[in-house]
Amino acid sequence: MNDELRALPAMGRPADDVLGELEASKIHDRDWRSGRVFSLVYSAGDEVHELHGRALSLFSAENGLNIFAFPSIATLGGELLEAATDLLGGGRDSVTGFLTSGGTESLLQVMKVARDEARERGILRPSVVAATSAHAAFTKAAELFDIELIRVGVDEGFRLDLDELADAVSSTTIMLVGSAPSYPHGVIDPIEDLAALAAERGLLCHVDACMGGFLLPFLAELGHPVPRFDLGVRGVTSISADLHKYGYASKGVSVVLYADPVLARRQVFTTTDWLGGFYGSTVMAGSRPAGPVAAAWATMRFLGRDGYLRLAQIALDAAGELIDAVALIPGVHVLGEPAMTVVAIGADDPSSLDIFAVADELARTGGWYLDRQQGPDALHLTIHAGSAPAVGAFVIDLADAVRAVGSSVSPNRDAPYAADS
Numbered sequence: 001m002n003d004e005l006r007a008l009p010a011m012g013r014p015a016d017d018v019l020g021e022l023e024a025s026k027i028h029d030r031d032w033r034s035g036r037v038f039s040l041v042y043s044a045g046d047e048v049h050e051l052h053g054r055a056l057s058l059f060s061a062e063n064g065l066n067i068f069a070f071p072s073i074a075t076l077g078g079e080l081l082e083a084a085t086d087l088l089g090g091g092r093d094s095v096t097g098f099l100t101s102g103g104t105e106s107l108l109q110v111m112k113v114a115r116d117e118a119r120e121r122g123i124l125r126p127s128v129v130a131a132t133s134a135h136a137a138f139t140k141a142a143e144l145f146d147i148e149l150i151r152v153g154v155d156e157g158f159r160l161d162l163d164e165l166a167d168a169v170s171s172t173t174i175m176l177v178g179s180a181p182s183y184p185h186g187v188i189d190p191i192e193d194l195a196a197l198a199a200e201r202g203l204l205c206h207v208d209a210c211m212g213g214f215l216l217p218f219l220a221e222l223g224h225p226v227p228r229f230d231l232g233v234r235g236v237t238s239i240s241a242d243l244h245k246y247g248y249a250s251k252g253v254s255v256v257l258y259a260d261p262v263l264a265r266r267q268v269f270t271t272t273d274w275l276g277g278f279y280g281s282t283v284m285a286g287s288r289p290a291g292p293v294a295a296a297w298a299t300m301r302f303l304g305r306d307g308y309l310r311l312a313q314i315a316l317d318a319a320g321e322l323i324d325a326v327a328l329i330p331g332v333h334v335l336g337e338p339a340m341t342v343v344a345i346g347a348d349d350p351s352s353l354d355i356f357a358v359a360d361e362l363a364r365t366g367g368w369y370l371d372r373q374q375g376p377d378a379l380h381l382t383i384h385a386g387s388a389p390a391v392g393a394f395v396i397d398l399a400d401a402v403r404a405v406g407s408s409v410s411p412n413r414d415a416p417y418a419a420d421s
């Protein structure tokens, strides 16, 4: 590869050359357009990606920090929040929300709001209780904001263990967390019971619907059984949902909604404590890109409710196909009962089948890219509209890979010359 790619060249180059180099730099990137990358990219098809590109470039220079200079961003963002409130607000009219750059930032904000609420209540080092299945971003937030994150176990179906959680609540606890669904296994925690417990103890209750927030409401509308999980559940005080996942938006947009505007106000940072004058912001970043907001807005307008329903059906059907097919492959199984389209696959007997070796084989033979999880070891797949068409080919390759890996380890596990055969 050209060394100049990595350096500041002495002389400027023509735009076409530079763009050509950018294209070329992608040579080792995963080909997500093939549908063989599960997670990371959520795709609603080429037309939508093209729309993203055009919307992003229309707003590539504007700064989302200042909506007085660029009121369009406030209007577009406000409409995204209205749509999110329609889907997740549970019919409450007090709902107040903010756009953030992604699920992690939504959770960072919720955790900081909880910390500040705790300080107001005289708790100097608060604790938050969440299951081991709750997203890693909660740990990141706990480190950043000096919160004690207490992780409790999951039941045999990988759902938050309510008894363990109740035992972990103490006088320093400020918030309980549930996922709808969890990232690792795609199962929905018992939100109604969790929120009831929070309400009873006077605690905040956050529902992390980063994964499911823009899919579950449409699945429910299609008649798929979906337990109640949104701000309409008594005791739920906030919810997060990623537009850049099942909202099929371009990367860089998530929403966080609060049931109570007074709590929401804690997310707003303002200061005059510097020479630059009044400064206000609702997220971690200062200057922020407006492009992702515009692209998310364009996606919602382009797809409409009927588009989301159609994409939801495609993803749900493909996930069902995957789950049914895995049940027929000896040696592997789906972990828990996925509530929607996020599926984890593990070995029946980890001592005779290394599921990560299966992932290596899938990458080698078919270019499949899967997340690897622990406790127990498992492969992780998010089935979205873009990966759905690849599911048929995937299950065939999976069966082959399981057979290949299984026969290479047993019965000759100890014979070194047989290991690579």
Ligand SMILES: *Cc1c(COP(=O)(O)O)cnc(C)c1O
Residues within 6 Å of the ligand: 101, 102, 103, 104, 105, 107, 135, 137, 179, 181, 182, 183, 208, 209, 210, 211, 242, 254
């Ligand atoms: C993806 C995800 C997050 C983190 O979102 P990012 O957009 O990757 O920062 C948090 N929680 C859940 C349940 C998720 O699926």
